[in-house]
Amino acid sequence: MLLEEPALLARFPAGSVVPQEGPDAPADQPTWVVRREVLLDLCRALRDDPQGRYDLLLDVCGADYPDRDERFEAVYHLYSVPTANRLRLKVPLTESDPKLPSVISVWKGADWFEREAYDMYGFVFEGHPNLRRLLTHEGFQGHPLRKDYDPARRWILTEDKIYRPVLRAPADRPESMFERMTINIGPSHPAMHGTFRFVAMVDGEEIVASEVEIGYLHRCMEKMSETHTWQQVIPYTDRLNYCSSFLNNVAYCRTVEKLLGIEAPPRAVWARTILSEFSRIMDHCVANGSTLVDTGALTNFWYFFQPREEIYGLLEAVCGARLTVSACRIGGLLADLPPDFVQRCERLLEFIPPLIDDVEKLVDKNRIWMDRSVGIAAISGEEAVNWSWTGPCLRASGVAYDVRRAHPYDLYDTVDWEVPVLHGGDVYDRFRLRMLEIRQSLRIIRQLIERGVPAGPFVVDDPHVALPPKDACYNQMESMIYHFKLIMDGIRVPAGETYLMTEGANGELGFYVVSDGSGKPYRLHVRAPCLPIFSTFPTLMRGHSVSDAIATLGGLNVIAGELER
Amino acid sequence: MELQGESWLTTRLDKFADWSRSNSFWPLPFGTACCAIEFMGTVSSHYDMSRFGYEVVRFSPRQSDLMIVAGTITDKMAPVLKRIYDQMPDPKWVVSMGACACSGGFYRAYHVMQGIDEIIPVDVYVPGCPPSPEGLMYGILQIKEKIARDRKALRERAKKAKGKGRDAA
Structure with a gap:
């Protein structure tokens, strides 16, 4: 205390x-x-x-x-x-x-x-300088997360209501010989990753003022979770940060487990840690790959997608899905691990490092890449903390905060690994930090694989939480009733509230959950790590050029599904 | 069509145009969400969509003829989608990739469009959440077949569009 x-x-x-x-x-x-x-x-x-x-x-x-x-x-x-x-x-x-x-x-x-x-x-x-709607559109009326708002009540946005920012150059800035021009990038622009809108006032090439508009992928995840049972929320969590769905599954399931006062069995925890780290590698591959592709280095993007495809293979063997896995269940895993799980992991441990090395060789001392990234969009550690940054972006600014180390969970305190920290805080260091983290993740996985699969069940043996085995459902009255109750009413989570954090791929991923004792969450809020990071974007870009903005965005690893939920 | 002896063959101009169109789509990925990641997987080296001649991914609607709507379309995004579709030159086709684009998916919610066919016509619906790359490829190949089949419908549509233009003038 x-x-x-x-x-x-x-x-x-x-x-x-x-x-x-x-x-x-x-x-x-x-x-x-x-x-x-x-x-x-x-x-x-x-x-x-x-x-x-x-x-x-x-x-x-x-x-x-x-x-x-x-x-x-x-x-x-x-x-x-x-x-x-x-x-x-x-x-x-x-x-x-x-x-x-x-x-x-x-x-x-x-x-x-x-x-x-x-x-x-x-x-x-x-006292808020710009209190406008953030996620919903300008034609929206009412406040959707209030309990008396009908979850399916839509409002249509017409073109005349679309928000058009009016930017003003800072007063202390002298007039220049160039004409000031306001340009709009996105939301449907490849460099804006599909769903962000960036409006910048440029003076020549230099950005003097800019604004970001988001909400183009606000899918009402929090409202939807209030209308579904605790288990049914798991697929919604997949689609938060869809580059590393498994990490979201783990974060959510652990939160509910904490409210229930149960713990997943060792076998599940072991597999969760391994799959979490593989997911982190996948996520870092996308973040770094898209940074490079945005700066013109297309080859690396293909290189980075190769490990992803291979990890997809592993996930597919575990749960049948590639991207949106839903492989966790409250109290454990969806199913037992495939018999060749360890062999598959070992193959990946051999396959991934050379590809990562290749990319590093291609770009690490590459003049073009260095010119595009060193010193661009730099932020100090103190500033980054004040802007609520967490995750790799914060660690690239010299602050060694990693949830896995500060508040260890799963098996992170039983393996030997380091928290990489860099001090530049720019695009280049964010990129390099992710490369270092990929290596640390591989290190964690390697140690866990060496330990071997823990014996025992893959999900808790509690019929009020986990579905009974299928043959028991068909052959035993009691199991069938439990199955029916769990599917129809959902898990009864005791009333209470909790906030639980895990290290997501781009920062502290937290779930704030309130339960009223019924079968559905009363309130579920996701602390999306990239929301505050992206809110810094206009400040970061001041004084840089538009091409720098493009190079910066990929490295911040802003994933729309998580940003806007 | 078969080449024997001399290197020439006969065909109808229509057919030739269809054949070339259906083997060289210039896709515009309107990617917003998870499906866009699978779209990236589809064009990447492992699945390699360029095998079919569809690798010229264009982000400008004016240069493309196949729109792949990959991901949830919200009410906030709807006017953008409509405008971009309108900017594509005819003939054009639309693939609705994934459950969200087809029907809103499991987001029956206050900010999500319940299927893009509320505002634009769709040629092929690819189910899945997200569809696997194989699924998306199958969907695009369906459009290829559709082009060969729908020449008549296309001609009528073009006639209609032309008629409209004359009225306006």
């Missing part, structure tokens, strides 16, 4: 900051209920207090409890990189006056989080 609590809390009026205690309090991390009047001061104190040092705002989201007097709750998740402490703040709000101060002056990363909460719940963040 927190050491500074009494001293810090004493600074605020009695009753304005109340730590939640007792049996109903969330068990995963300390939770404070904060009145909105003191929120801004409290946040500033939490960031600056020498014992608190909550320098990373992980997430801001909303929740809706229509039965309460104060219907809404704004939920903040904070993290302290130096002390590894976590803290949750909850701000109750009424329906008639859902206003609260913006914390953007404390953490710049709050920008898009707050816009999303405004979009989804209608919270008004006072």
Whole structure:
């Protein structure tokens, strides 16, 4: 727990900051209920207090409890990189006056989080410089994540309502000899990876101001999970970061397992760790491959897709699907591992390294690539933390925060591996860091394979959580009833809430889940690692050229499915 | 068609145009989501769509004749999709790749278009979430067959479009 609590809390009026205690309090991390009047001061104190040092705002989201007097709750998740402490703040709000101060002056990363909460719940963040809808379109009415919003109620966007940004050059910038021009790239542009829209004002070649518009792939995943049973949510998690679906499966299943108070058996945990690392390799291959292809190095893209195809083969053997695997189940895995699992992994361990070496040889000292990437879109570690960055992009800026090391889960604390850290913070270092991480992932897998497959079941032996074996369902009355109950009603997850983090392929992937004891999630929020990273994009690009913007985007590894959910 | 002795053959101009079109699509990938990753897999070295002559992937609608809609289309994206489709010159074909593009998939939700055929005509629906590269290739080869089969329908459509142009003038 927190050491500074009494001293810090004493600074605020009695009753304005109340730590939640007792049996109903969330068990995963300390939770404070904060009145909105003191929120801004409290946040500033939490960031600056020498014992608190909550320098990373992980997430801001909303929740809706229509039965309460104060219907809404704004939920903040904070993290302290130096002390590894976590803290949750909850701000109750009424329906008639859902206003609260913006914390953007404390953490710049709050920008898009707050816009999303405004979009989804209608919270008004006072002091936010640009409180517009983030995910839904301009013709949208209402706030879809409120409980009284019909999940299927659509609004049609007509062309006249499409948002057209008006950019202004910074006032301190002198007029130049060039005409200033505003150009629009995307959303359907190959360099914008299909779904982002980047509008930039250029002065000659230099970007003086820019804006990013997202939401072109907002698929309402969070609302959909509220209308499906706990197991049925697993396929939705696949389609978050679809370059590494398995990592999302693991993150979600572990969150629900934590609420249930169960643990997956060793065999499942072993396989999860291995497949997670293979998925991370796949993801890094896409991120680096698309960075290179955006800068014109097409050959490497083909090289990078070869390991992916081979890993697809492994995943296909495990679960039958290539991309969207849904291979995890709450309490374990979908099915037992194929008999040749270890041999397949061993083959991959031989096959992948030469390809990675080839790419490295082709680009690592390549003059063209260096000119396009060194010093481009550089960000310092301190700035990156303030912008809520996590994952490889943050580690390329010199901050060694990796969830697998800071809060070990699965088997990460039993194997020998390093957290690679680079200090340039530019496109080049983000690329190199991913190459280093691929090697570390291979190292982790190699050690686990050497250990051999743990014996035992692949899923927990609990008929309230996992489906009974098929032959038992056909031949035993009891198993058939359990099967029926699980399919029709879903798993009964005890009431409570939790936030669980894992290291996704592009940063801390967190699931904030609230259960009301029924068969469906009451509220499910995904802490998407690339959302704050991408919100930094206009700031990063100031002073660079449009071609730099193209080179930068791939390296940030922004995956639309996860960004917009 | 067979070459014997002399190196010449006879055919109809229509047929020749169809034959060349159906063996050299210039696909425009309208990729938004997971399906786009499988599309990338399809054009990459392992599956290699260029075997069929379809490797000239163009991101400009004005240079392409086959639109592959790969991924969920949201209501926010809908006007963009419509405009890009309109910008493609005739004759043009559309492959709807994956469950989302075909029907909205399992996103029966407030921001998702329930199938792109709400706004643009679709020639081939490829099921799957996402479809495997084999599935996508099969779908594109269906269009190849369709071109050979649908010459009449195409001519009528062209006539209609021409008539419209004259009215406007």
